[in-house]
Amino acid sequence: MREAGRDDAADLDCLRRHLAGDREAFGELLARHRGRLWAVALRTTGNPEDAADALQDAALSAFKAAGSFRQDSAVGTWLYRITVNACLDRLRRQAARPTVHYPDADSAVWREATADPVDMAEQRELRLVLEQALALLPDEQRTAVVLVDVQGLAVQEAAEVLGVPEGTVKSRCARGRAKLAATLRELRNPAPDPDVSVQIDRPAAPDEKRGAR
Amino acid sequence: MTEPQEPRSAVPAHPTPEELSEYAFRPETAAAGLREHTASCAACAAEIADLRTVLATLAELPEPELPAEVGIRLDAAIARAWQEADADAEKQQHAAAGASAPRKGHRLSWGRIARPVGALGVLALAGAGIGLAVSQGPESSSSGASGAAAPDATGASGDVALAQWVRTVLPVTSASGPVGTPAKIPQHGQGTSPDATHASCTGYPQRAGYTVLAAAEKQFDGEPATLVVYQNSARPASPTVLAVVYAGPCPTVSSQILDQGVVSR
Numbered sequence: 014m015r016e017a018g019r020d021d022a023a024d025l026d027c028l029r030r031h032l033a034g035d036r037e038a039f040g041e042l043l044a045r046h047r048g049r050l051w052a053v054a055l056r057t058t059g060n061p062e063d064a065a066d067a068l069q070d071a072a073l074s075a076f077k078a079a080g081s082f083r084q085d086s087a088v089g090t091w092l093y094r095i096t097v098n099a100c101l102d103r104l105r106r107q108a109a110r111p112t113v114h115y116p117d118a119d120s121a122v123w124r125e126a127t128a129d130p131v132d133m134a135e136q137r138e139l140r141l142v143l144e145q146a147l148a149l150l151p152d153e154q155r156t157a158v159v160l161v162d163v164q165g166l167a168v169q170e171a172a173e174v175l176g177v178p179e180g181t182v183k184s185r186c187a188r189g190r191a192k193l194a195a196t197l198r199e200l201r202n203p204a205p206d207p208d209v210s211v212q213i214d215r216p217a218a219p220d221e222k223r224g225a226r
Numbered sequence: 227m228t229e230p231q232e233p234r235s236a237v238p239a240h241p242t243p244e245e246l247s248e249y250a251f252r253p254e255t256a257a258a259g260l261r262e263h264t265a266s267c268a269a270c271a272a273e274i275a276d277l278r279t280v281l282a283t284l285a286e287l288p289e290p291e292l293p294a295e296v297g298i299r300l301d302a303a304i305a306r307a308w309q310e311a312d313a314d315a316e317k318q319q320h321a322a323a324g325a326s327a328p329r330k331g332h333r334l335s336w337g338r339i340a341r342p343v344g345a346l347g348v349l350a351l352a353g354a355g356i357g358l359a360v361s362q363g364p365e366s367s368s369s370g371a372s373g374a375a376a377p378d379a380t381g382a383s384g385d386v387a388l389a390q391w392v393r394t395v396l397p398v399t400s401a402s403g404p405v406g407t408p409a410k411i412p413q414h415g416q417g418t419s420p421d422a423t424h425a426s427c428t429g430y431p432q433r434a435g436y437t438v439l440a441a442a443e444k445q446f447d448g449e450p451a452t453l454v455v456y457q458n459s460a461r462p463a464s465p466t467v468l469a470v471v472y473a474g475p476c477p478t479v480s481s482q483i484l485d486q487g488v489v490s491r
Contacts, residue, residue, distance in 0.1 A: 034435060036458075036468070036488055039304055047300065051292040065296045069303050076307045136283075143283050162284040187247030193284075194276040 020045075024088035028079050039076055046089055047072075049164065050096045056159045057100040059148040064100070071099040086173050093166070093174045097156055104152055139200070146196040147189075154189035157182050162190070240270060250277035305487050313483060320480045389489040392455055392469045395442045396491060427476035430454045436468055443475050446484050452477050466490055 024045065030038035050071065054064035074095050082091055147155055147163075160171040161182065168186075172179045241249065241260055249256040249264065264270045430438050436456035443452050452475055456468040466488050473482040 036308060037464075037466075040301065043300060043304070047297070048289060048292055051296065052289045055290055061293070061296075065293075065299065068296065069299060072300050073303055073307055076304060139279075139283055140287060143280065144287065147284075158284065162281055163287055165285065183248065184244055186251075187244040190247050190250070190277055190280055191243050193280045194273065197276050197280055 021087045021089065025084070028082060028088060031076075031079055039079070042088070042092075043072055043075075046092050049089075050092060053093060053159055053164060054096055054100050056144075056147060056163060057097060057152075057156050058103060063103050067099040067103045068096065070103070071096040074099065087170075090170055090173050093160070093164075093170075094176070097160070097174055101152060101156065139197070142196060142200050143193055146193050150189050150192060154185045154192070157185035158189040158193070161186050240267070246270065246273055247277060250274045250281060308488070309483075309486050312486065316479065316483065388469055388471070388485055388487055391442075391444065391453055392467065392489050393491070395440045395453060395455055396467075427452075431470075431472065431477055431479045431481065433468065433470075435459055437462075439467060446471055446473075449484075450474055451484055452481075 024042060027038045027042035027045070031042065047068070050068060051064065054068045054071070055061060058064045058067055071092070075092060078095070082088070086094075147158065150158065156175065157171060160166045160174060161168060166174065168179050168182050172182045175182060241263065245256075245260060249260055253261075264274055427441070430441055430452075431454065432438075433456050435458065437459050438454055439457040440455040441452060443450065445451065450473075452472045454470050454472060454477070456470065458464050458468075469487055469489050470483060471485040473484055
């Protein structure tokens, strides 16, 4: 899990020193997390410009709110929460959401992200398709999927970040995953209705339910 | 906000989307009935296989690297946040100075710690879950900073002109004292012995926890200004210094701050 290396004691030490006036402590704290926060911001907002704005908003919010941190969650969880909220605030403020352009297959970000030399072309295509499909999910589903399935947070921690019950996180993940799985099927079988042969053997109601996802 | 969740039935004809998702995500927790169903239902088995592919691919998505320009922007934003905190603290200090004598001793230590916190509007720290080292003073509170992970160079204010100005000032002053040795620069409230380089000024504004390292007069945006470079008293060997540009010559604590930032030596 990507969170395994987190050292909350060191994070707390940074926060304490920051509150004590150490000018370098907050930068240290941010340096420990900003890679993960950037990944969350980029995939939540869907484009680098909004992600950069949101991450800056989040950094300043955390800088100012450090004194109100209550240790009822890990510092990293708290930073995730601030970042996700900053991202969602930005998305909500946009009256007309611009076209999502992350990942742009021609962008340096994407070339860098897919530069694994041992990757098969098929796997790269799958990643690209899923990243694009992820960007098109509803905000709440995308955020849940990003936190749990991409960043590897436990459902409980994701629930803390999002401020919702664990069941809601599971539900949002389930809906998001189902849409991504549908995208995967379309990628593999671009026929008009790949499920026709299956539907013959299945009761109508559940199929309709699943088809509606 | 909550979303409606479909109730889990014992053995549904077909699992709900949530049940399929949970099965793909954590098969070890799936109910026996669900496992039996998917073992005999090709459609559900295929959907679970797709979900597992999705989950495996999502888990392996590369973590995009933070662009350098975004990192610089973050560092600059933090430097500005400190500037704003300092400016607020300066105002408070100036207001307090009009009503009472300068603080000293313990009060100064408290002020040093409380200033950034107070300026940020988070004074209600008694209830905070983490303890504040309010009794430690600036030296001990800063001593834990290893600096190894600190963005010294990129932690600078991002103000290239300010950084260059600092570097033109520091070598001159360094000749009068090595790094780590407080320069013989007069500081308001700490004696006013004249300095050869700054004979016209009797002192410079103090920054609690910092020592004046160098000072120089220069035009700033067409106006006379004074650059004062401070080093961290507790960490004199720190690769960064605090640079503050005050309006006018021989600034005092009430002088207007035109620019400031943490810059590399």
